[in-house]
Amino acid sequence: MPSQREIRRRISSVRNIKQITRAMQFVAASKLKRAQDATLQSRPYSEKLDEVLADVAAVLSAEEHPLLVRREGGTRLLILFTTDRGLAGSLNTNTIRFAARQITEESGDLKVVTVGRKGSTAMRRARVPIAASFEGYGDRPTFASVLPLARLVTDDYLAGTYSSVDLVHPSFVSTLVQRPVVARLLPIEPSDTAAQGIPGHQFIFEPSAGEVLSALLPRYVATRLYQAVLEVTASEQSARMVAMKSATENAQELIDDLTLTYNKVRQSNITREMIEIATGANAAR
Amino acid sequence: MPLRLEIVTPERRVYEDDVDAVVLPGSEGELGVLPHHAPLLSTLGVGELRIRKGGQEDYFAIAGGFLQVRPDRVVVMAETADMASEIDLEAVERARREAEQALAEGFEEPADLARARAALQRALLRIRVAERRRREGPRQRG
Numbered sequence: 269m270p271s272q273r274e275i276r277r278r279i280s281s282v283r284n285i286k287q288i289t290r291a292m293q294f295v296a297a298s299k300l301k302r303a304q305d306a307t308l309q310s311r312p313y314s315e316k317l318d319e320v321l322a323d324v325a326a327v328l329s330a331e332e333h334p335l336l337v338r339r340e341g342g343t344r345l346l347i348l349f350t351t352d353r354g355l356a357g358s359l360n361t362n363t364i365r366f367a368a369r370q371i372t373e374e375s376g377d378l379k380v381v382t383v384g385r386k387g388s389t390a391m392r393r394a395r396v397p398i399a400a401s402f403e404g405y406g407d408r409p410t411f412a413s414v415l416p417l418a419r420l421v422t423d424d425y426l427a428g429t430y431s432s433v434d435l436v437h438p439s440f441v442s443t444l445v446q447r448p449v450v451a452r453l454l455p456i457e458p459s460d461t462a463a464q465g466i467p468g469h470q471f472i473f474e475p476s477a478g479e480v481l482s483a484l485l486p487r488y489v490a491t492r493l494y495q496a497v498l499e500v501t502a503s504e505q506s507a508r509m510v511a512m513k514s515a516t517e518n519a520q521e522l523i524d525d526l527t528l529t530y531n532k533v534r535q536s537n538i539t540r541e542m543i544e545i546a547t548g549a550n551a552a553r
Numbered sequence: 554m555p556l557r558l559e560i561v562t563p564e565r566r567v568y569e570d571d572v573d574a575v576v577l578p579g580s581e582g583e584l585g586v587l588p589h590h591a592p593l594l595s596t597l598g599v600g601e602l603r604i605r606k607g608g609q610e611d612y613f614a615i616a617g618g619f620l621q622v623r624p625d626r627v628v629v630m631a632e633t634a635d636m637a638s639e640i641d642l643e644a645v646e647r648a649r650r651e652a653e654q655a656l657a658e659g660f661e662e663p664a665d666l667a668r669a670r671a672a673l674q675r676a677l678l679r680i681r682v683a684e685r686r687r688r689e690g691p692r693q694r695g
Binding site: 313470472474490491494 | 562564565619628632
């Protein structure tokens with residue numbers, strides 16, 4: 269049996285941990301709110317962009333812009349989105365395991381661009397060829413902050429380095445569920461949901477359909493990447509919130525257990541002392 | 554028929570309302586849109602966006618992006634859009650000075666030069682829009 273003092277020390281250290289995890293839980297909850305807002309706020313722009321892209325695609329054939337052209341063979345690029353920091357439950361583990369499956373199933377050449385420190389560490393350890401690593405997007409990623417990534421990906425793709433580019437990121441299903449997904453980024457596949465009512469060929473294009481398309485596609489890539497980053501941010505905060513909530517509950521359970529042991533030890537000590545006193549008194553008589 | 558105007562940026566929806574007319578900086582020059590305009594897709598330049606609504610005028614400083622016009626709807630997808638009344642003149646002045654200084658020091662990369670020029674252009678535009686708004690206030694039309 270540990271001594272009373274030892275148990276007391278353990279209780280107070282568990283209590284400290286509980287305070288920290290509880291604080292982290294609340295911080296994550298408020299950041300989650302902000303991240304969800306940012307995701308919602310960014311949606312109208314990307315929906316409109318999809319629409320315009322479909323309008324333009326209705327007029328131009330797929331061969332008119334290199335970002336639309338399908339290529340055979342060549343290197344595939346995966347962009348793996350993870351968080352910078354841990355303590356987010358199984359979020360990063362799941363995403364990385366999912367990415368690893370994609371990587372092992374790929375028969376051809378493959379390279380990875382990592383976003384987030386956790387992914388870059390894991391990929392480096394697994395000796396997967398890394399083309400570039402990005403980190404430090406923080407809790408409030410801005411659109412401008414993804415532009416370097418977007419620039420790198422489009423430039424390399426246009427230069428013919430890659431035949432296709434895919435995104436792997438956790439998608440925010442609900443506060444409790446974040447599921448890793450893989451999505452095609454390049455070549456771009458315009459959706460069929462063209463402008464409501466007005467077929468694309470009725471539009472006047474200024475300066476020309478080709479130039480609108482050339483300006484549009486890099487924007488589209490950046491927007492997709494921005495949304496993936498926002499999705500990761502929301503997933504990170506909700507995973508952390510849930511993980512910290514259960515950590516807080518576990519700490520409370522531990523405190524209860526320890527308190528029980530403490531009382532037992534205390535009681536048996538008292539009993540022992542009383543027996544000692546009683547025997548001492550008996551012997552003296 | 555009202556004209557529905559939406560201004561969105563990658564980070565948020567900036568404006569959504571029915572308006573009477575809107576004047577925008579198209580890449581091919583200034584562009585006025587009234588209800589029943591022909592369907593149009595255009596790229597946007599850096600400039601001032603004016604909204605006329607029930608005798609009042611509102612200004613936005615917008616930079617880059619796209620414009621989609623349908624008979625009853627105008628969608629502006631700008632990279633940045635700032636309402637004149639929300640522009641922080643001090644911050645913009647600072648941005649302008651930084652851009653000017655960067656330009657004065659010169660560049661090795663042509664891309665950096667282009668970026669600094671664009672930053673300066675945006676700063677100047679914001680200053681112009683904000684000052685105009687300050688001078689005139691939300692203008693009342695007779």
